[in-house]
Amino acid sequence: MKITVTGAAGRLGHAALTALTARGLTIHATDRKYRKDTPVPIDVANLLDRDACYHLVEGSDVLVHLGNHVMIGEGGPQTTYSENCTMNINIVQAAVEVGVKKIIYASSIQVMGGERLRYSDPPIPSRLAYLPADGNLPANATNAYSLSKRSAEDMLAAVARVEGLQTIALRFPLLITKQHGEHLKQHPWKDYPKLDEAFAYLCVEDAGELIAAIVEADLPGFRIYLPATRGTISAESPQELIKRYFPNVPLKQPAETLTSLVDISQITRDTGWTPKIALFD
Secondary structure, eight states: OEEEEESTTSHHHHHHHHHHHHTTOEEEEEESSOOTTSSSOEEEOOTTOHHHHHHHHTTOSEEEEOOSOSSOOTTHHHHHHHHHHHHHHHHHHHHHHHTOOEEEEEEETHHHHTTOOSOOSSOOOOOOSSBSBOTTSOOOOOSHHHHHHHHHHHHHHHHHHHHOOEEEEEEEOEEEOHHHHHHHHHSOOSSOSOGGGTTOEEEHHHHHHHHHHHHHSOOOSEEEEOOOOSSOSSSSOHHHHHHHHOTTSOBSSOGGGOSOSBOOHHHHHHHOOOOOOOSOO
């Protein structure tokens, strides 16, 4: 099996390459910048170049598409949205045309996170449809970055429906390294600034393993997953967080039974994956 990985020089890309090469898979890694310490060489290319995208996916069975702007950068909202959308259609359309069978895309928890970017008194009511959160939560994208991710999810749903590909969008939460986790333990966040992201996080190594598990799983149609580590990034318990930040949100199960504000049970059933690293137990 041959896998094309875009955004391969980033933290998530490096973790994905590590997990995929450990399984003996053939990888074509690409990024717009070079990195020397990757498990396989980086083919430097720009996904804004439509023609170059065909070379990147030719002969591949799976596209792991991680190559987007990761936030609203120096070019502002217009550049972030337009370039993300252009990169996404360029590489996805090329993948469809050359015969790729599965596309895995790094979306973002910000697609559902909404406008509650900070705590206020009185608090703005949450628009989350329910807790614990999962990939079925309705989208509530509110900025150029999350709107570009939402657009890609719609594209992948159409590709699965019309072309018959397996397509998976991963609404990744805050991705952190072990080193970052140790820093947060020493300097905890009193008020998590993005309230409707369910105080979720995931170690980047576990994210790489999830990508590899999805590559190997048979997942017909289009699916959205919200992966997260057990527990939360807060020192407060899930019950305390619900009472303080989510008093208006319906619960799918009794609050006293919750150990997390994210439910990954569907991911585990579909792929066998569970996160191994928890930094805030």
